[in-house]
Amino acid sequence: MNDILPDPVLSVRDLQIGIGNKLKIVHGVSFDILPGETYGLVGESGSGKSVTGLSIMGLLKRPLNVTGGALHFLGHDLRRIRPRDHRRLRGDRMAMVFQEPMTALNPLAPIGRQIAEMFVIHRGMDWSEAKAKAVEALESVRVPSPEERARAYPHQLSGGMRQRVMVAMALACRPDLLIADEPTTALDVTVQAGVLELIADLCTAEGTAVLLISHDLGVIANMCQRVGVMDRGRLVEEQDTKALFENPMHPYTRGLLAARPRLGSRVPGERGRLIELEQMVADEDRGHDVPTLVTPRGPRKEVTA
Amino acid sequence: MTVAPLLEIRDLSVHFNLPRLTPFGMRRILHAVDGVDLSVKEGECLGIVGESGCGKSTTALTVMGLQEPSSGQILYRGQPLSGPGAPGRKERARIAQMVFQDPYASLNPRQTIGSTLLSQLALHGIARGSEASDRVADMLVRVGLSPDHAKRYPHEFSGGQRQRIGIARALMLDPEILVLDEPVSALDVSIQAQIINLLMDLQETLNLSYIMISHDLSVVEHVSDRVAVMYFGRVVELGHWHAIFSRPTHPYTRHLIGSVPNAEAVLGRSRGVPDPVAIPEGRRFAPDISVRPEAGASREASSLVEIGPDHFVRLADSISSPKAKR
Structure with missing residues (x-):
């Protein structure tokens, strides 16, 4: 060090x-x-x-x-x-990612809008610009077909995708601490x-x-x-x-x-x-x-x- | 004479009809379980692993009679447990019981633990009065609680204690089979160890057979005698726990084992699991495990093949017809 x-x-x-x-x-x-x-x-x-x-x-x-x-x-x-x-x-x-993305996301708003909100509030962008940035953010967390997904609601996504959205939202403004x-x-x-x-x-x-x-x-x-x-x-x-x-x-x-319990720690022939x-x-x-x-x-x- | 296994699942399929996308659109069917063959011997623990949506819970629900099979059979000591000639619910309840992931959701919040446990004895006419209360007290001690706990309500217990109650509830009718659906995944690591040890002790003293469903591979490795890996409604690999974990052969099994965040791997200590990318030569398996196999397509083409003592792997459809897969 x-x-x-x-x-x-x-x-x-x-x-x-x-x-x-x-x-x-x-x-x-x-x-x-x-x-x-x-x-x-x-x-x-x-x-x-x-x-x-x-x-x-x-x-x-x-x-x-x-x-x-x-x-x-x-x-x-x-x-x-x-x-x-x-x-x-x-x-x-500073931003936070929670355990359960379904309760952390707003079920009534498309995810693109929820990410765009970050840019509107913290960066003073207008909505159209912010929504374009939201699509970029979705792309950065490797969500496939981000433009289409930006219009989806949280319930339409799988758990893994929702958590990726949470990460995109948390990292949208490039925080110093996550x-x-x-x-x-x-x-x-x-x-x-x-x-x-x-x-x-x-x-x-x-x-x-x-x-x-x-x-x-x-x-x-x-x-x-x-x-x-x-x-x-x-x-x-x-x-x-x-x-x-x-x-x-x-x-x-x-x-x-x-x-x-560790993978590979059970001894063959014995109970675990x-x-x-x-x-x-x-x-x-x-x-x-x-x-x-x-x-x-x-x-x-x-x-x- | 060959002895029939305690429980046998024969070519089980469970299909769900999905709503049509458009008013006159195609009928859509979800093949939740698609031709599963499994068996459980007496005193054995069969672990079923796989990701959510692979059909492991549906298989368990079918064993419990909580889900009707679309086709196939479930046999208990050679006798059908489903379809015509099946025993009624009360009889079934004394054969197999289930322990759920979240015991709080499966216990009545307005009944004391004692009355929850007693009601089963009364319903089945097993015991009454003081004999019944004695049985309840014995069971509570057996799962590591104290007889006074019978007077309490579910909300007065910690997560680990609630799971003990869930196990006590399942054992009240003295069943032979326990279906454990993610029994420890809602618990803390330190509590997990206690519950796993309790389950293993009970299995030994009561000669129980377990079907344990979990997505946590390390838990399954510790408890199971044999392991079935399920993937999109089918068993892709089946065998003795040590064969599955030391020589995982199907690419999906390798992928699953390789995905477990493991301290030993990071710290450069070997845990004896081969590189998930390196596939042994001379055998070809499904090339892309992220592609869902076409539902119902070329089912005959794929089958479980024995590759070692008590170790079976499903070969890819591509072996018999290389162009069949898109």
Whole structure:
């Protein structure tokens, strides 16, 4: 790695999310995403990875709120930014792809129009120009016969095509950060491979940083340079992808890696019993007293800014 | 005397009539399942893999009697399960049961778990009163829950617990066959391992036979004894799990296995799966797997061919007639 790292696109420090002071969901999470980097967040459901993504986008729903910490994005302090300025960043400089494209797209508008809206709102284009750009955007995500498809409604497309439309929309304004929350969980494996490849290609070409949120360790290994592992609202380990898979340090990470069914790991002549997470990590190792972050430089109890 | 397999699916086809595109247009038929032959032995787990739309769920629904076959037969110990002479629904319910992907959607939200499980025993006249409640308690313990859980409602459980309830519900009538339709795909990785292990333990202790449908190849590899790969309504490859995963031969199987995002492959560790592009010499298979075969066309031309011990592959139609395929 270079001695001088570029300024991060996104810097999250000691992020806390909860409902007032009563209930905490995320207990002090810190990470940086560098320009052009793909950073993965893995964890089980309820580990707080999705709300972390939503808090960056400013899309947390009441009564959930950011209760502490700092979020810096391209020099903007996202905790103090005015809602209208955050809205301007959203879709333009930061964009999000959700798990279920059918609920994220407007069922009553043709997809071309929905993509064109991005150019009208963020680039001030008129509609005819924007619609031409929308067709180009569809072409860039490898949707066949884009002119025709631009007039289609979401229900007329397959799941994979819809997710490609979501990617086209998210990347329309060439954002600096793409947050992809389980982008391929709802898709078939072969379709999933295509969509992941597309996200990787387009983001590499544009130098877009990606925050990839997934519970699928295979997807994370394929896509990310660095990975953060979240458990019960804490970031318990952060490492380069290769190091994480080869030498997981936190007991929770070890448990997670051991518990997943892996292709080619069943021994012929034996039953394919899996190791359960509870066999690898005791409940005490997952509570409040464990180090919040394990890094190659050693465990840290306190999160430093 | 040869013993009939526990369950046999013979030349099963399920066709759906689609609406005409224009008032006097062509009749359109969807061949959801198109001439499938499969069998399940006692105590065996047959895995069926394929993408959505390949007909794997329709096959399962037909086994359960929730879908009428257009042609073909389903035999249970040599006796027909469909068509004339088939047993009634109540009898069928004690032969085969189904575990669904989303147990929350298949449990009545206004009934306690206990009453959901009890109602089956009452309906079938198996047990009543305290004997029935004892059975329910036993079953809950068997699937890793506690007897007190009978008093609770479905919304009070986590996803993994609900799937345990779904399994308990399916096992109440002591069936011989469980049809598992994507039993773990809605669950977290860590919970998946628990449910998979539970299913394997139950299979052993209760001598159950499974038909497991999944698009997740790694899950199928872990649980199945034999695997059938389905593609557009047909079985394209069938065999022992190890043969399918270590020597996938049909291009679609290779494509499917090659598409799984796999940490080991990225990190340069071998997982013993050959390059999906390299096809062994001397055999020709369907050249373009992305092209849907013409429905009903040249069905006779293609058949499953044995290429190894307990390993069958469907050869391309192009072998018998190279120009037949467009």
